[in-house]
Amino acid sequence: MDTRIPVTLVTGFLGSGKTSLLSALLRRPELGPFAVVINEFGEVALDQALIGRVEGQLVVLSGGCLCCGIGGDLATTLLDLHARRAALPFERVVVETSGLADPGPLLAPLVQAPELTGLFRVDGVVAVVDALQGLRELERHKVSVKQVALADRIILSKSDIAASLAVARLKQRIAEINPWAPLRAANHGAVESAWLFDPAPAPTIPYSDLRNGNGGHDHDHAHGIGAFCLWLDKPFTWDLFVNAVTRLTEAHGEAILRMKGVLNIEGHPTAVHGVQHFLHPPEPLATWPDEERRSRVVVIAERLTETQVRRFFPVSTH
Missing domain, CATH: 3.30.1220.10 (CobW-like, C-terminal domain)
Structure with missing residues (x-):
């Protein structure tokens, strides 16, 4: 049995809805305690009722989850979290990337650095795509295409307020970039955790x-x-x-x-x-x-x- 801590990267272009997804996840007690690593500390709106205590760049939530900013680099942050695990237990890590970040360099140490691979494993990459602006972003911004290309699962946000034809075109474009990643519409972060954190995603498209x-x-x-x-x-x-x-x-x-x-x-x-x-x-x-x-x-x-x-x-x- 693999006892390493699963790490999920949440990526997506600026304004795609990553913060809404993370905020929604932090309010789900059924997920158990997990750590959220965010690119800019303070970007995720934490309800004051959720906050238990603050320890520097680490917020301990009343439900047992942890929220911290990337201090220096991701590898250092993960190792610091692991060192605290005895006192502040958590079962998984969710990492939010910057909206302009290529997730590839963040994945590299998780599959290459010996000090990390013995403690953590990559559970997957989740890309959040804005149904209103996604098609334009995929045409104009190479990093947006890479975020979709490296994803294991794709969430389509704001589809409830986007035109159905535009959503259909966006889905087609996403499938051209990444044909195997399952895609779901999830407005305001409403997505099933079992799908998001599936420990054994289908290895390929049929x-x-x-x-x-x-x-x-x-x-x-x-x-x-x-x-x-x-x-x-x-x-x-x-x-x-x-x-x-x-x-x-x-x-x-x-x-x-x-x-x-x-x-x-x-x-x-x-x-x-x-x-x-x-x-x-x-x-x-x-x-x-x-x-x-x-x-x-x-x-x-x-x-x-x-x-x-x-x-x-x-x-x-x-």
Whole structure:
């Protein structure tokens, strides 16, 4: 059993609704005690009735949750929180990123730094997208596209006051950037915690969706970020896959944003998940998600074609 503390990153462009989501979560006693790390201390509006006591940059809420600002860097903040855990217990950490932040650099130490990986694990990245301004932001701001591309779950805020046609177009654009992340509308932070903090999210979009042509898109939009799927016909070893990914990242490094899929590792279904240069350890699955036994990997990349990526995987087909 993995006893490390799960960490969820909440990202989203300026004004998307991250603060509303966090404020709503802090009022849910069923979640148990958890720590919230915010980019700017004081941005989250804390009801005075919730505040138990204040210890410097740490607010202890009456329900047992903690709220603190990032002091210096995220790694230091997480280690400081862990050191206090005996006196101030918490079961998970939720980190709010700046509206202009690329979540990739924040994820890096969580999957790379030994002092953190032994204590914390990445539960996922949640992107909040404004239904009113989201389409414009995705066209104008590259960081907004990266926030969606790196997400495991996507929340659509303000959909109750946005035009239905605009919402439909925004959903289509989001699916072009990140075809596997489940999306839900959640106004004023009203989203089910079981969905938000699912400990075992579906590793990929359904095989049937890919067979029907979903999940593979050309890079014909602003910023050149899009997704496509690689099919790998024959079973292979994990080492062979790692070698292929290593050569790919050595050649195209920063262009690879996300990689996620199900592999046929010597006949066994195995989930794979990579963020930029970092490949998570393989996760054996109890069963195949579909009747399909070929491996397939969805790649989200920046200004990189499927042909350029496929040549690193000699056993792949379209």
